[in-house]
Amino acid sequence: MQRLDEGGRAVLNLAGKGAAAWGxxxxxxxxxxxxxxxxxxxxxxxxxxxxLAADAGERxxxxxxxxxxxxxxxxxxxxxxxxxxxxxxxxxxxxxxxFPHARDRQTMTVLTFHSGVVTEIxxxxxx
Numbered sequence: 497m498q499r500l501d502e503g504g505r506a507v508l509n510l511a512g513k514g515a516a517a518w519g520x521x522x523x524x525x526x527x528x529x530x531x532x533x534x535x536x537x538x539x540x541x542x543x544x545x546x547x548l549a550a551d552a553g554e555r556x557x558x559x560x561x562x563x564x565x566x567x568x569x570x571x572x573x574x575x576x577x578x579x580x581x582x583x584x585x586x587x588x589x590x591x592x593x594x595f596p597h598a599r600d601r602q603t604m605t606v607l608t609f610h611s612g613v614v615t616e617i618x619x620x621x622x623x
Contacts, residue, residue: 551570551571551572551599552571552598552600553600554571555571555594555619556619558570558571558607559614559617560614563613563614564609567592567614571594574607576592577591577593578591587610588609589608590609591609592607592609593606603619603620603621603622604619604620605617605620
């Protein structure tokens with residue numbers, strides 16, 4: 497079921513068959529545009545979550561045995577990541593480095609992971 501518009505281009509007409517018959521069930525009902533309030537609320541929530549996750553003051557509370565995901569939630573993504581050992585079939589070893597920050601001014605934190613678990617924590621004074 498095609499028709500042509502004023503410019504001679506083909507326009508898909510879904511009126512006769514229903515949108516679900518064309519494999520687009522989401523087109524069967526009119527879509528409402530999200531309100532500005534909802535968009536702003538979502539953006540604020542995302543921004544607040546990233547600020548909370550990257551709290552440099554929490555770096556001193558990282559402990560051996562924590563997983564990568566737990567570390568990212570607590571102190572955010574690392575400033576630098578280096579792989580120490582990547583051999584097929586063996587557990588990987590890597591280090592994450594967190595440079596000094598306004599909330600942790602003089603301390604550089606280096607975490608060593610073995611198979612995704614913190615095995616070593618090195619906090620150095622960086623002047």
